[in-house]
Amino acid sequence: MIYRCIDPVALALTAPGEMFETIAGPRGEMFRNIPHSLSGIYRAGQNHGARRMLQTEQQSYSYDTIFALAGRLARVFADEFGVTRGDYVALAMTSGVEWMACFMAVHAVGAAAVMVNTRCAPEEMVHAISQVKARLVIADADRAAALQAEPASADWRMIVSGAPSLVRDARDRDLADLLANGPDAPFDPVERAPDDAAIVLFTSGTTGRPKAVRLDDGAMAHVVGIAGLVGAIQDRRFAMEFGREIPVERGSAKAATIIAAPVFHFSGIMPFLRGLYYGAPLFVFTRWNAEVALDLMEREPLTRLGFVPTMLSDMLASPKVGPHNLGTLMVLSNGAAALDLKLVERMRDVVPTVMVSNTYGQTESAAWISSICGSDYIEHPESVGYVLPTVEVRIVRDDGSDAVIGEHAEICMRGIGMMRCYIGDDQATAETITNGWLRTGDNGWVDADGRLYLADRRKNMVISGGENIYCAEVERVLGEHPMVAEVVAYGRPDERLGERIAATVVPRHAQLIDIDELRGYARSRLAGYKVPRDIAVRVTPLPRTPTMKIDRGTFLREMKDQA
Numbered sequence: 001m002i003y004r005c006i007d008p009v010a011l012a013l014t015a016p017g018e019m020f021e022t023i024a025g026p027r028g029e030m031f032r033n034i035p036h037s038l039s040g041i042y043r044a045g046q047n048h049g050a051r052r053m054l055q056t057e058q059q060s061y062s063y064d065t066i067f068a069l070a071g072r073l074a075r076v077f078a079d080e081f082g083v084t085r086g087d088y089v090a091l092a093m094t095s096g097v098e099w100m101a102c103f104m105a106v107h108a109v110g111a112a113a114v115m116v117n118t119r120c121a122p123e124e125m126v127h128a129i130s131q132v133k134a135r136l137v138i139a140d141a142d143r144a145a146a147l148q149a150e151p152a153s154a155d156w157r158m159i160v161s162g163a164p165s166l167v168r169d170a171r172d173r174d175l176a177d178l179l180a181n182g183p184d185a186p187f188d189p190v191e192r193a194p195d196d197a198a199i200v201l202f203t204s205g206t207t208g209r210p211k212a213v214r215l216d217d218g219a220m221a222h223v224v225g226i227a228g229l230v231g232a233i234q235d236r237r238f239a240m241e242f243g244r245e246i247p248v249e250r251g252s253a254k255a256a257t258i259i260a261a262p263v264f265h266f267s268g269i270m271p272f273l274r275g276l277y278y279g280a281p282l283f284v285f286t287r288w289n290a291e292v293a294l295d296l297m298e299r300e301p302l303t304r305l306g307f308v309p310t311m312l313s314d315m316l317a318s319p320k321v322g323p324h325n326l327g328t329l330m331v332l333s334n335g336a337a338a339l340d341l342k343l344v345e346r347m348r349d350v351v352p353t354v355m356v357s358n359t360y361g362q363t364e365s366a367a368w369i370s371s372i373c374g375s376d377y378i379e380h381p382e383s384v385g386y387v388l389p390t391v392e393v394r395i396v397r398d399d400g401s402d403a404v405i406g407e408h409a410e411i412c413m414r415g416i417g418m419m420r421c422y423i424g425d426d427q428a429t430a431e432t433i434t435n436g437w438l439r440t441g442d443n444g445w446v447d448a449d450g451r452l453y454l455a456d457r458r459k460n461m462v463i464s465g466g467e468n469i470y471c472a473e474v475e476r477v478l479g480e481h482p483m484v485a486e487v488v489a490y491g492r493p494d495e496r497l498g499e500r501i502a503a504t505v506v507p508r509h510a511q512l513i514d515i516d517e518l519r520g521y522a523r524s525r526l527a528g529y530k531v532p533r534d535i536a537v538r539v540t541p542l543p544r545t546p547t548m549k550i551d552r553g554t555f556l557r558e559m560k561d562q563a
Helices: 008-013 038-046 063-079 097-108 122-131 141-148 151-155 175-181 217-242 266-278 290-300 309-315 343-351 373-377 426-432 471-479 515-523 551-560
Strands: 020-027 029-031 051-057 060-062 086-090 113-115 136-139 158-161 198-204 212-216 257-259 280-286 303-308 331-334 355-361 368-373 383-387 391-394 409-415 437-446 454-459 462-464 467-470 484-494 498-507 533-539
Touching: 020 266, 029 086, 029 217, 038 097, 038 217, 038 266, 051 063, 051 097, 051 437, 063 097, 063 151, 063 175, 086 097, 086 122, 086 141, 097 484, 122 462, 136 141, 141 158, 141 409, 158 175, 175 368, 198 266, 198 303, 198 373, 198 391, 212 217, 217 266, 217 280, 217 331, 217 355, 217 368, 257 266, 290 309, 303 383, 309 343, 309 426, 355 373, 355 383, 368 373, 368 391, 383 391, 391 437, 391 551, 426 437, 437 551, 454 471, 462 484, 467 471, 471 498, 515 533
Parallel strands: 051 280, 086 113, 086 136, 113 198, 136 158, 257 280, 303 331, 331 355, 498 533
Antiparallel strands: 020 029, 051 060, 198 212, 355 368, 368 383, 383 454, 391 409, 409 437, 437 454, 462 467, 484 498
């Protein structure tokens, strides 16, 4: 069975004549009124002129200013480094005005931006850059120093940011010098085809090296439409539930946006492209800090905030929190992590009329697959919502047949946003894209009303005595205990059962945890075979990914090393 959009609000917004009207395209349903290439997205951004594009702690930058910097760099990339259509340019740098100008310039000359994880070890960064055969590497001071210590970097041409002393010879250039003294040139992006490579992101996993996900130009332009549509759905739902319209200047299209996620993640790139297209001001964090965020929101009243639960918890725990900094918020957008309704209640103590939403997607799908918001989400907090327009979903059993309503199986999707391939890994590509469908690697199910639920990553499922145990379910129950601050569940080898479920918990406020009491709590809420026999207590916080979700891979490696 193929699931498509049934959300009446989304269907109304995508009807003929509407801003997000959908039409049939060569690779699937697409938006009529959104540019179908990044060239068009950037040209739309140029129309915002003197409007504020970026605000840092030190300075404000207009659209005109950043486009001028990007035009200057594009000329240098083409003339001095020979970068052209089809090339890959690696960006190993944190977010900010220099990153924005470089990212835009890469696309202006027709190349693809390779987003190197700046928190990786040098050897991992070298592998990523070598994997795509990057013609040029642009690195900030910390990354440049680390990369130059690796033998492979001797063959690269490099632009260095923030450290002129690391410019090795005539092969390299200093980024600040190029921005200040490079040739003046208009930002004039080459025409890009929908199947041109646009961005490369690297997936993470518990084993093996990250895979290089190639996302094409048409997919990335489509992302802007999906992001705009989801925002419009939220605006419409807010008006329906609270009886008042969000003013246009504060609505989803024009609202100022905090980008707290790193730019080597899709959740960092997507709000940048959306903001650029619609002309929204952007506030960029190189590292999440709740105190800084609250200070910012006091100075710059925001109407919406994308978050993971940890971010919200951090802000609510701050002595600075109050209506004076959070009071203008209207929409909170969760990023598919499980949300404790108690957190929502605490937020509504500060902002009674805030609306909460959730979305689901992954790097390989380029943006979102489904979304849910408002009272529907509060009533179904475990759901990731309804399939979005332009996306199709199947729930597929291991034998390839379709699961029935309510049955757990793998979520598969197709749509214009799908990745093209894993670069240099044909086998992994073939295993992930079968008969035009992207296998997400997530287990999920659909309820009788068409809502999609995310059960777990398939690799995070423990099979104990022939019974499937989803780690997310165990984590949700243990995490609801008042003495538990954080929890991670996992499988352990068992001679009789094959595997058994285990868990590690972090106590809240340094409290002592009665393991027997916690196990009894779980037993009252879970089937007996799902209750962890082994529960360990950890006094330090669990490791987290750059997007602030629990880093299961790092945790399991730590467990293995300790064993």
